[in-house]
Amino acid sequence: MGNYRHWKKAFYKNVFGPDIWTIKICNEKPNQMGWIPFTQRDAFGEYKCPDCPNSWKSIHSVIEFYIQLTNRQGRVMMNPLGQQCKNCIDQYIKPKMPNRIIRIIVQNLIKTIRKKCYGEYVPQLDPADDGQSGHGPHIKELCQACRLGICKAKAFNSHHFRHITVNIEEKESKTQLNSFQQQDSCNFKACFCACFFAIIVLICFIWIMKYNFV
Ligand SMILES: [Zn+2]
Ligand SMILES: [Zn+2]
Structure with a gap:
């Protein structure tokens, strides 16, 4: 998370109320019951692959929060979901967010706590996409939230690419096959001509021999 x-x-600067609140990072949904989920979608995040020079930005970063208030003790577990590097595809890389985005998401989280835990009326949640429109197609296969079925981004399905590639490959292999077949047919013709010529020579040879003996 960086x-x-x-x-x-x-969080500690903005959270308020009669109870004590703590926030912790986690890597998966808490096992126990009684957690209120809050999912921040479409957030601006930056990613840097640790294994190659690739880095990218996304406006579809997703962070899951789990909120619990028991015995005047409030707890928040935070699970930032990752995206895979298109070159390496071996691990989910967690997003890094600028402070202005962190502030917006924390405000959204606190609004959710006020609404769900204290029954307060709160204004609408703010967008956390940094006012940006897009950073290229959102590839479903590389997004952890898409795989979990919780991402609302309009996904670009890379299968289209694969189908096109497969079709081209198939076409190429068929063309190759045709040329092999054409080559085979040429070989057959050449072989047939050679045999025919050999038979003619043989007949002539037999005829000459016969004529000489007579
Ligand atoms: Zn990489
Ligand atoms: Zn996604």
């Missing part, structure tokens, strides 16, 4: 301390700082 800038986790910025999340803690923004």
Whole structure:
């Protein structure tokens, strides 16, 4: 997550109420019952692959929060979902977010806590896409949230690419097959001509021999 301390700082600075609240990072949904989920979708995030020079930005980063208030102790578990590098595809890389985006998401989280835990009326949640329109197609296969079925981004399905590639490959192999077949047919013709010529020579030879003996 890289800038986790910025999340803690923004949360403790803004959270308020009669109870004590803590926030922790987690890598999956908590097992126990009684957690209120809040999913922040379409957030701006930056990614850097640790294994190659590739880096990218996305406005479809997803963070899952789980909220629980028991015995005047409030707890938030935070699970940022990752995206895979298109070159390496071996691990989910967690997004890094600028402080202005962290502040917006934390405000959305606190609004959700006020609404769900204290029954308050809260204004609408704010968009966290940084006012940006897009950074290329959102590839479903590389997005952890898409795989979990919780991403609402209009996904670009890379199967289209695969189908096109497969079709071209199939076409190429068929063309190759045709040329092989054509080549085979040429070989057959050449072989037939040679045999025919050999038979003619043989007949002439037999005829000459016969004529000489007579
Ligand atoms: Zn990579
Ligand atoms: Zn997605």
